[in-house]
Amino acid sequence: MSRPGTGFDPRSDPIMSTALFTYALRLGDDLLILSHRLGEWCGHGPVLEEDIALANRALDHIGEARNLYDYAVKVEGKGRTEDDLAYLRAERQFVNTKLVEQPNGDYAHTIVRSFLFDAYHLPLAEALTRSSDAQIAAIAAKAVKEAQYHLKHSSDWLIRFGDGTEESHRRAQEALDALWTYTGELFVQDDVHEAMVKAGIAPDLSTIKQAFDATVDRVLAEATLKRPADGYMMSGGRQGKHSEHLGFLLAEMQYLQRAYPGAEW
Amino acid sequence: MISQDHILDLLQNVKDPEVPVISVLELGVVRHVDVEPDGKAVVTITPTYTGCPAMDVMAADIRKELLDHGVPAVEVKQSLAPAWTTDWITEPGKAKLKAYGIAPPEKTGDIRALKGELPVVPCPQCGSTNTVMLSVFGSTACKALWKCNDCLEPFDQFKCL
Numbered sequence: 001m002s003r004p005g006t007g008f009d010p011r012s013d014p015i016m017s018t019a020l021f022t023y024a025l026r027l028g029d030d031l032l033i034l035s036h037r038l039g040e041w042c043g044h045g046p047v048l049e050e051d052i053a054l055a056n057r058a059l060d061h062i063g064e065a066r067n068l069y070d071y072a073v074k075v076e077g078k079g080r081t082e083d084d085l086a087y088l089r090a091e092r093q094f095v096n097t098k099l100v101e102q103p104n105g106d107y108a109h110t111i112v113r114s115f116l117f118d119a120y121h122l123p124l125a126e127a128l129t130r131s132s133d134a135q136i137a138a139i140a141a142k143a144v145k146e147a148q149y150h151l152k153h154s155s156d157w158l159i160r161f162g163d164g165t166e167e168s169h170r171r172a173q174e175a176l177d178a179l180w181t182y183t184g185e186l187f188v189q190d191d192v193h194e195a196m197v198k199a200g201i202a203p204d205l206s207t208i209k210q211a212f213d214a215t216v217d218r219v220l221a222e223a224t225l226k227r228p229a230d231g232y233m234m235s236g237g238r239q240g241k242h243s244e245h246l247g248f249l250l251a252e253m254q255y256l257q258r259a260y261p262g263a264e265w
Numbered sequence: 266m267i268s269q270d271h272i273l274d275l276l277q278n279v280k281d282p283e284v285p286v287i288s289v290l291e292l293g294v295v296r297h298v299d300v301e302p303d304g305k306a307v308v309t310i311t312p313t314y315t316g317c318p319a320m321d322v323m324a325a326d327i328r329k330e331l332l333d334h335g336v337p338a339v340e341v342k343q344s345l346a347p348a349w350t351t352d353w354i355t356e357p358g359k360a361k362l363k364a365y366g367i368a369p370p371e372k373t374g375d376i377r378a379l380k381g382e383l384p385v386v387p388c389p390q391c392g393s394t395n396t397v398m399l400s401v402f403g404s405t406a407c408k409a410l411w412k413c414n415d416c417l418e419p420f421d422q423f424k425c426l
Binding site: 049050052053056058060061062063064066067134135137139141142143146149152153 | 312314315316317318345346347348349350399400401402403405406410424426
């Protein structure tokens with residue numbers, strides 16, 4: 001286990017370097033894709049304040065994704081840029097979880113999707129501030145402050161929906177029941193992740209799961225919503241196997257760079 | 266020979282594009298100013314919010330201001346660590362925010378907002394503490410939207426980070 005200041009540089013080892021690149025990409029892809037989904041609400045929010053709130057959150061997620069992509073291309077060392085990663089990769093090369101690519105649905109779906117992500121992202125960012133990788137730690141230290149506001153935002157709305165009217169309660173529970181199957185993938189610890197844990201770069205995901213469970217139980221209790229049973233859990237996103245929704249999202253997100261390669265403004 | 270003090274004087278003219286009454290120095294985003302032997306200025310800035318589009322504008326404005334005033338070469342670097350905090354906004358900077366109609370942030374040590382408790386934010390218009398938060402996300406990433414129950418005016422608050 002390497003700690004900061006020991007002079008450990010994962011980039012000097014080709015296998016570690018590939019794993020670190022993949023790890024940074026996973027963190028970044030979750031944020032970019034969720035950011036795009038939230039951006040789809042811009043101009044369509046149910047109230048002006050929420051329209052603005054989602055655009056703000058999307059911006060925070062893009063900012064963190066940019067930092068991670070910028071680091072990933074440096075680790076990779078092939079001269080690619082952050083824009084290459086965002087705009088010129090195909091669907092199978094994205095390694096985000098299936099949760100974040102799910103469509104916006106109604107506002108309950110949008111809030112529940114963000115709530116489930118925030119309940120995972122905040123403790124993850126907190127843990128990554130102690131990463132042995134100085135750049136990952138610096139990016140996390142910046143993100144953790146914003147993530148606190150994100151979790152508060154999505155929790156407040158989920159409580160308002162769950163403990164609101166019969167209709168808002170029903171929709172919030174339906175969204176929760178529909179999206180729960182995507183939460184398992186957030187905590188799958190494969191070879192790439194094991195390598196990161198061994199190097200002290202990433203935390204063991206079982207500790208993040210404990211924090212996630214505590215947040216979910218606390219907020220759902222206040223929201224008078226029922227935690228769904230852990231049934232079949234979707235996976236595959238981390239390996240580039242996505243739901244049918246990601247391709248359509250990328251078609252829109254990448255349109256300009258595909259139609260006018262290298263366009264800038 | 267261009268001195269560090271001269272660069273700092275010039276940076277006082279570079280304002281936050283979103284809040285044009287406060288300079289990049291008062292905002293606390295300038296971390297270092299170095300002048301190399303050949304006169305090149307290296308200014309290190311830190312982002313307020315990771316996705317804040319104003320950061321790119323600030324970097325461009327810093328370059329332009331220094332180049333326009335005879336600095337031969339300018340490099341603006343970005344540094345993530347340590348992460349920016351609203352505690353770095355200077356006292357004169359906070360006074361200017363208030364005069365501009367934006368409630369300044371509370372100290373991070375008093376970060377009750379994140380413990381589920383809302384901070385007491387006096388209205389920048391009338392000074393009343395009978396205020397209510399409407400949305401934690403306001404007109405920019407760094408601001409929350411509040412309303413004063415006494416003078417009934419909405420106002421922005423620079424939120425604690």
